[in-house]
Amino acid sequence: MTPTTCGNGTREGSEECDDGNRIDGDGCSASCLLENASGLCAGVATGSGAHLASRLVVSGLDQPVHVAAPKLDPRRLFVVEQRGRIRILKDEVLLAGAFLDISAKVSCCQERGLLSIAFHPDFKANGRFFVYHTNSDGDLVIARYQVSADPDVADASSEQILLTIPHPTYGNHNGGQLAFGPDGYLYAGTGDGGGGGDPFENAQNSTVLLGKLLRLDVNVETPPYYVAPPSNPFVAPGDPGLDEIWAFGVRNPWRFSFDRVAGDLYIGDVGQDTWEEVDVQPAASTGGENYGWDVFEGRHCFEPDPAPSCPDPPDGFTLPVLEYAHGTACSITGGFVYRGCSMPDLRGTYFYSDYCEPFIRTFRGVSAGDAQNRADRTAELGPGAGHTFDHIVSFGEDARGELYIVDYDGELFQIVPGS
Template sequence: MHYSYAANLRLLHDDVNQPVLLTHANDFRIFIVEKTGKIFAYKGTQKHLFLDASSLITTRGSEQGLLSIAFHKNYSENGYLFLFYTAKNGDNTLARLTVDLPADKQIDLKSLEVLISQEDPASNHNGGMLAFGQDGYLYLGIGDGGRGGDPWNNAQNLETLLGKMLRIDVNQSSGYSIPKDNPFVERDNVLPEIWAYGLRNPWRHSFDRETGDLWIADVGQNKWEEIHWRSVDSKGGENYGWRLMEGNHCFLPKKECDLGDLVKPVAEYAHKYGCSVTGGYVYRGSKIKELYGKYIFGDFCSGTIWTINKEQNFEMQELMKTDLNISSFGEDSSGELYVLDYQGRVFKFVP
């Protein structure tokens, strides 16, 4: 691997099965999610199986499985854990577990409550990132339903959850509610869960833990990968352009497309540099001063990792080249960053 002056990668684990997410529960543990359905908890050198959800999921398609989890911000009090997975029937599924704390041993699925079940017409473009905003609401990114070119035009259709960013209130003990300030709550024939639309396959979104700004990485079709940013004071309702646009370029029609009020990405790269973007985080840790405040992301195919500096007009710079199939980035409770290799390795960013 080739590293820049700013950071290096230190191998932590090399025995993980198809890792797709690393997260925390606002304590000193990290949790690693395997696409095949298991979640492991790590505390220092200690590791234990936290949850086996393999009985819930299908992995028939290469993009299907257990795709994301999120601990409620008050998890230490309410025990709420949220899962996003492709169910046995192929539906994109959001569910909640209410965990009996302190949960220092393996937990079970007895409390599982399905909140959203969205039929997916194909087996790919599931999206699936879960993240809580500073407003306390859960944001869920779902892909356009799969196949090439969004043949059902789901991303622009406000009567389906496919190709959308959803925003819901999960702070109650059962079900969910729609925030009153969601952008489409007063409109007929629009699903009120929708926060933004026009997404192809949002593979990882995150919130800057300092500013609350939202970053979204959206996987492209055949030519362009893209990164979107919205300020914490956004009122929602953004149309990120798919399938009218791929990156900053017309997709359908290929020429003279009506850009209208479409929100263009703050960064893009062509497929000669990779083929599938993996979103990351704004670094807010204390170990690597050169990276502080920069958004870190990468590409699954090329293994390249870049930074974006919002304060420098969203300037994009290469950070390092790796031999990783970058499936996800992760952030611990201290704001330090990790990167996951789909082939089974987990690395930490170090000076």
């Protein structure tokens, strides 16, 4: 007899998870449901995405900069606080202690600090997660940690440092995002090293790791606890480019994310004085894209202008699918493509914002290199009830694909159907 697949929408005994584990009893476990796309949204109330609202989840956080969740954990959100702590929201209650506190190892603040967390795709089994922070010297650190016997507390002594990237001169443009791609590799976004106009020309230099997207295989048990995948674009023998590099020509890719269904990579790259941009890398990419900085800022020549080094048309460069001029804006906050349960008609829509002008805008789809179906959702998402969006520093995604807004002033909001 073939067991019923968990996630078929019917709660039955003796069901089987996608990984082959049997669930006996009166129905599927929460993690089993989450493993199967058809069961992901079981029991979740749905509404229309035609009108949106925001709901305050928690306040009183200390300079939150990032929110993430393990893929099979619908009950918990992990909140990264810039000074060096990671907190847990469990069933929307902020736990008293820290999941991890590495404040003593972190330089803070302004653009430095503990900047993001990423959970191994097999986190449920191996308990491994990765953090990105600046150390006491201002250098960029990617480190691996392990959960302790208590699932709500990390083992702080389990630290294994994968990479320390020198960042000696300026305190800004540190990048900061970690995320696992659909290929199971860990991606990291580094800034160009800071200062105005990339003074050391790092972003266009494939022999340094600054101003890049990195791609690492972290399923390695010996130092340095990673290898460069053989499919990375600069791994060929004799190629002077560093093996870890996946793409280059970015200024400060503060936040990027993968569309959990299509696999495309969306990059919010912070501009200089004039233009902010969103770059999209298709899931079928083989890497090696040059996103233009510091030859281009957005779709415009940056330095020098005009000159042969800033070609028209921009052959050899991948220009953004969307740009916007500063005005009162100053620093893009890249978000996520919505793939959640509560608003089915909103699926496939990308959300983004800006740190200085806390609008919330969206687009859906890309055609001929240009973002389509653009909309401004700021007015309907305004939190009300005495709350405001002050500095939207990040978006977050929970295990079911629902989206959250991280306000640097200490609040976390969820995007929900409006009335």
